[in-house]
Amino acid sequence: MKADIHHKLLDCIERADRYGANRLLDEWSAVHGYQKLLVEVAAPVLRNVGEMWQDAEDFSLAQAYVASKIVEDILEKYGQTLNQTFDGKPSKGPVVIGNIEEDLHGMGRKIVKSFLKADGWQVHDLGVDVEPARFISEAQKNHARVIGISAMMYTAAEHIREVRHEMDRTGLSGNVPLAVGGAVFLLRPELAMELGADGFAVNAFEACDLFEGLLNRSEKGEL
Amino acid sequence: MKAITGKDRVFAALGGQTLDRRPYTAMLSLYGARLTRCPLSHYYASADAYAEGQGAVLETFQPDVLFSSFVLVAIAEAFGSKVRYFENQAPNLGRPAARNAAEFMNLTVPDVDSHERLLYLRQSLQKMSNLYGDNTAILGILLSPVDLPILIMGVEGWLETVLFDPEGARAVLDVITPFFLRFANAMLKDGAHALALPLAFLTPAIVTRDMAASFTLPVLQDAFQAVDGPIFLHHVGGTFLKFLDLFCGLPGVAGFVMDPRDDLERARKIMGPEKLLICGPQGPTLHKRSAGGIKKNCLKMMATLAPNDRFMLATTGADVDFRTSQDRILALKSSVETGS
Numbered sequence: 153m154k155a156d157i158h159h160k161l162l163d164c165i166e167r168a169d170r171y172g173a174n175r176l177l178d179e180w181s182a183v184h185g186y187q188k189l190l191v192e193v194a195a196p197v198l199r200n201v202g203e204m205w206q207d208a209e210d211f212s213l214a215q216a217y218v219a220s221k222i223v224e225d226i227l228e229k230y231g232q233t234l235n236q237t238f239d240g241k242p243s244k245g246p247v248v249i250g251n252i253e254e255d256l257h258g259m260g261r262k263i264v265k266s267f268l269k270a271d272g273w274q275v276h277d278l279g280v281d282v283e284p285a286r287f288i289s290e291a292q293k294n295h296a297r298v299i300g301i302s303a304m305m306y307t308a309a310e311h312i313r314e315v316r317h318e319m320d321r322t323g324l325s326g327n328v329p330l331a332v333g334g335a336v337f338l339l340r341p342e343l344a345m346e347l348g349a350d351g352f353a354v355n356a357f358e359a360c361d362l363f364e365g366l367l368n369r370s371e372k373g374e375l
Numbered sequence: 376m377k378a379i380t381g382k383d384r385v386f387a388a389l390g391g392q393t394l395d396r397r398p399y400t401a402m403l404s405l406y407g408a409r410l411t412r413c414p415l416s417h418y419y420a421s422a423d424a425y426a427e428g429q430g431a432v433l434e435t436f437q438p439d440v441l442f443s444s445f446v447l448v449a450i451a452e453a454f455g456s457k458v459r460y461f462e463n464q465a466p467n468l469g470r471p472a473a474r475n476a477a478e479f480m481n482l483t484v485p486d487v488d489s490h491e492r493l494l495y496l497r498q499s500l501q502k503m504s505n506l507y508g509d510n511t512a513i514l515g516i517l518l519s520p521v522d523l524p525i526l527i528m529g530v531e532g533w534l535e536t537v538l539f540d541p542e543g544a545r546a547v548l549d550v551i552t553p554f555f556l557r558f559a560n561a562m563l564k565d566g567a568h569a570l571a572l573p574l575a576f577l578t579p580a581i582v583t584r585d586m587a588a589s590f591t592l593p594v595l596q597d598a599f600q601a602v603d604g605p606i607f608l609h610h611v612g613g614t615f616l617k618f619l620d621l622f623c624g625l626p627g628v629a630g631f632v633m634d635p636r637d638d639l640e641r642a643r644k645i646m647g648p649e650k651l652l653i654c655g656p657q658g659p660t661l662h663k664r665s666a667g668g669i670k671k672n673c674l675k676m677m678a679t680l681a682p683n684d685r686f687m688l689a690t691t692g693a694d695v696d697f698r699t700s701q702d703r704i705l706a707l708k709s710s711v712e713t714g715s
Contacts, residue, residue, distance in 0.1 A: 166583070167583060167585060168538060168582075168583050168585075168586065170538065212579060212580060212581055212582055212583055213530075213580065213582075214534060214537075214538060214581060214582050214583055214586060215583060217531075217534055217535075218538065221539075254459070256468075256469050256470055257529075257530075258531070259529075259530055259531040259534075262531070305464075305467060306464075307461055307464070339659070
């Protein structure tokens with residue numbers, strides 16, 4: 153029975169069918185309840201989609217976008233609080249994300265935001281074209297456990313270096329990990345370390361694992 | 376006896392013949408500015424500067440094909456989008472003019488005969504055609520109606536519209552398709568021998584097969600019938616093969632620029648013997664490879680082809696990077712000279 157709903161939801165995502173997914177989830181949750189939907193359906197299917205995205209070359213942007221929209225729909229419709237993950241575990245804590253200064257391409261960041269929220273992070277999204285100093289001030293204000301920055305092009309990504317300088321200056325380095333992602337790092341993975349990042353993710357699903365991994369390293373003093 | 380020209384080679388390849396060697400080209404739209412040391416803000420605004428840059432490309436590399444200015448964001452500017460310019464890379468879309476179909480419908484469609492940014496694209500093409508078009512094939516670069524809205528609404532705005540607002544998408548296409556046809560046919564009149572259309576909304580990296588078949592294909596089917604010249608479809612940067620069977624029969628399409636990761640033998644089987652198959656190393660990462668390695672790969676690729684295969688060696692993906700040394704580009708020319 154559960155395998156059946158998993159299969160159907162996955163099929164909706166593969167066909168980029170947001171409305172079909174919503175109908176399916178509405179019907180299922182009317183019988184089994186919202187909590188079960190989150191824990192037994194949404195979480196495992198999202199993990200499955202994440203694996204597909206890493207393995208298959210042809211998991212399209214449209215499918216990833218629809219998957220993120222379905223996550224948003226679930227969060228909105230079922231009143232998911234930010235204090236609980238899809239797996240029913242406690243919140244993983246606050247994070248600050250944004251597109252670096254001069255970068256106006258926010259689509260990838262928005263997909264990451266949905267998946268981070270579904271994964272149990274309290275996401276403070278600063279939007280596009282964010283100055284380096286603002287990442288620091290917002291991280292301090294919100295007690296962020298991770299800072300995540302997206303960049304599409306090299307010229308904009310260069311500003312991430314300034315974020316690292318500010319983190320060094322304010323003492324955040326070593327305590328708050330700096331994660332990066334975006335098209336420029338797919339072409340030049342070595343750039344992430346050059347700019348002072350603690351790690352980078354190749355897609356939105358990997359971002360969840362990256363944030364968790366970096367947080368663990370930070371707590372063990374390994375950054 | 377008349378010397379064989381680049382244009383001769385390209386047209387011979389289209390007709391299934393090889394003259395002295397297979398044709399070759401590289402996407403050197405940006406690179407022309409490096410050769411003439413022209414600031415990019417001027418290069419992408421002055422038709423004379425662009426034509427001069429392409430003259431330097433021709434002199435340095437003798438490609439068989441030259442491309443019109445690969446600055447499609449000039450069309451974005453004409454619709455009101457904001458564009459960011461850089462010192463050593465092609466400009467990029469900044470803030471789109473519209474976020475959704477409703478905002479799009481409030482925009483003024485620019486006139487292809489009078490808008491400054493569109494005239495830059497057309498006049499640079501006219502100058503190239505006048506100066507080099509007798510001996511070199513000239514390709515005009517444009518986006519198809521399914522991709523032009525990306526320049527005006529951004530990828531997210533257009534994808535959101537296509538996925539969740541079908542009526543809005545239809546309304547946008549009803550405006551953008553006539554614009555595409557006016558501009559495409561103007562480029563052909565200006566001297567382009569054919570058009571090259573990068574097709575994001577027909578690649579597996581962007582859309583599902585169902586979207587490609589039910590949304591993209593009917594639009595292109597209608598639009599391409601009214602284009603007055605041959606069309607080459609370009610893979611943008613992702614693999615193309617998975618959906619090739621869907622669109623290889625589109626009207627007016629003379630060939631395909633395939634991703635180097637695609638299986639060319641399978642691509643040939645799917646597209647049939649008549650189309651020109653174009654492939655080669657990725658332009659944006661050419662600078663990271665050695666000239667010897669590039670030549671070795673090009674020769675390996677050509678060795679898989681039948682002698683009468685309609686093929687042109689070309690860089691794929693976007694522009695060749697500004698930092699690329701000349702020997703990397705000349706490695707392509709050397710490959711067709713050795714391996715034809």
